Amino acid sequence: MEHNILVVGGNGLVGKTIIRILKSRNPHVNIFIGGRKGGTGNHLKIDVTDPRTFRVIKEKEIDLVILSVNDKEDHILRFVIENKIDYLDITKPTPDLVKAYAIAKNKAIQSRIVFSSGWMGGIVNGLVKTLAGNMQDIQEVKLFVYYSVKDLAGESSAHFMAENVAKPFIRYENNRPFPIKHFLDSEDFDFSFGIGKRGAYNFDVPDLYILNQIEKIPNVSVKMTYNSKFITWLLGGFQKVRLFNILSLKERKMIFGSSGNGDQSVFEIIIKTKTGNEKLSLQSTKGQAELTALSAVLHTEELLKKVHDSNVYFSHQLHQPASLLEKLKAYETINIKSSR
Numbered sequence: 001m002e003h004n005i006l007v008v009g010g011n012g013l014v015g016k017t018i019i020r021i022l023k024s025r026n027p028h029v030n031i032f033i034g035g036r037k038g039g040t041g042n043h044l045k046i047d048v049t050d051p052r053t054f055r056v057i058k059e060k061e062i063d064l065v066i067l068s069v070n071d072k073e074d075h076i077l078r079f080v081i082e083n084k085i086d087y088l089d090i091t092k093p094t095p096d097l098v099k100a101y102a103i104a105k106n107k108a109i110q111s112r113i114v115f116s117s118g119w120m121g122g123i124v125n126g127l128v129k130t131l132a133g134n135m136q137d138i139q140e141v142k143l144f145v146y147y148s149v150k151d152l153a154g155e156s157s158a159h160f161m162a163e164n165v166a167k168p169f170i171r172y173e174n175n176r177p178f179p180i181k182h183f184l185d186s187e188d189f190d191f192s193f194g195i196g197k198r199g200a201y202n203f204d205v206p207d208l209y210i211l212n213q214i215e216k217i218p219n220v221s222v223k224m225t226y227n228s229k230f231i232t233w234l235l236g237g238f239q240k241v242r243l244f245n246i247l248s249l250k251e252r253k254m255i256f257g258s259s260g261n262g263d264q265s266v267f268e269i270i271i272k273t274k275t276g277n278e279k280l281s282l283q284s285t286k287g288q289a290e291l292t293a294l295s296a297v298l299h300t301e302e303l304l305k306k307v308h309d310s311n312v313y314f315s316h317q318l319h320q321p322a323s324l325l326e327k328l329k330a331y332e333t334i335n336i337k338s339s340r
Helices: 013-025 051-059 075-082 094-105 124-130 155-164 207-214 229-240 249-256 288-304 321-330
Strands: 004-008 030-035 043-045 064-067 086-089 112-115 138-147 169-173 176-180 187-191 196-202 219-226 265-273 276-284 311-314 334-338
Touching: 004 013, 013 030, 013 288, 043 051, 051 075, 064 075, 064 288, 075 086, 075 094, 075 112, 086 288, 094 112, 094 207, 094 311, 112 288, 124 138, 124 207, 124 265, 124 276, 124 321, 138 187, 138 196, 155 249, 169 207, 187 219, 187 265, 196 229, 207 219, 219 229, 276 288, 288 321, 321 334
Parallel strands: 004 030, 004 064, 030 043, 064 086, 086 112, 112 311, 138 219
Antiparallel strands: 138 265, 169 176, 169 219, 187 196, 196 219, 265 276, 276 334
16 A cells, blocks of 8 residues: 655754655655755645645645644644644644644544654653553653763754743652753763763653653653763753843854764663662664654554554554564664663
């Protein structure tokens, strides 16, 4: 069966990586690239701020739209729901995800609408499930993120940090929301893969919302450290003296906008149950763009199987946890250690 897949934002770093991995694993799939400068061949002119440009999606009989550019007004989401087209979004920060999820839940859904905006393409929540026999047994999840400024990164993560670094966000303690800010409340953590002990600070990712509000885990926190201990310390100092509050958006983008030529990306999951703690550590030797793109491709492959009914999903809900773990382990640039 022929499948027509559109990657909106397919000219960006993550979009190009999605296309490369998807083509290599699924050569039978027709892939279209959506962007503001499209208009010839498989390159379609699509501007997420202008719904008039979406007509070509129906003309090309697109089966699945993968969104790798932030659509703040959810124009694409509304269009695919109205036209019964499958949808996978990997781009949304927590506030935008909550808003989009509310839109989708209040619509009559006749396609698969998948939100995959958790850390590294939404795989953390699926991996949490591999550490516990029953999600109801989990009392706490801690996610620790190692972020390298040497990593080859796209603009979206830098723009998110620049826009939100001075704003409070929510972590959950005993199912109660607590407002906190980035780069405060340091906690020492001994990272795997040769990184060693680092101070890790508050960090907002959609997994906070998903694990508490969707998976009903009462205690959820996320902390991040940079590859440079000095940068990590400096950002914490900036937050303490409220320097981010007085810097312009342009100045904040300059702080967070660095992108190197490539480095590893690492995250570590700790879960607490009544019987003890379990840990999973994941390293992507080719960095966060590769891992995010691979995650999007794994979700896409689940949708291509046509085994999931029309509904609204978070991406981890598409997978059997053990199967997701094995697929990640099989990828040549990913290393996983698990205590379970």
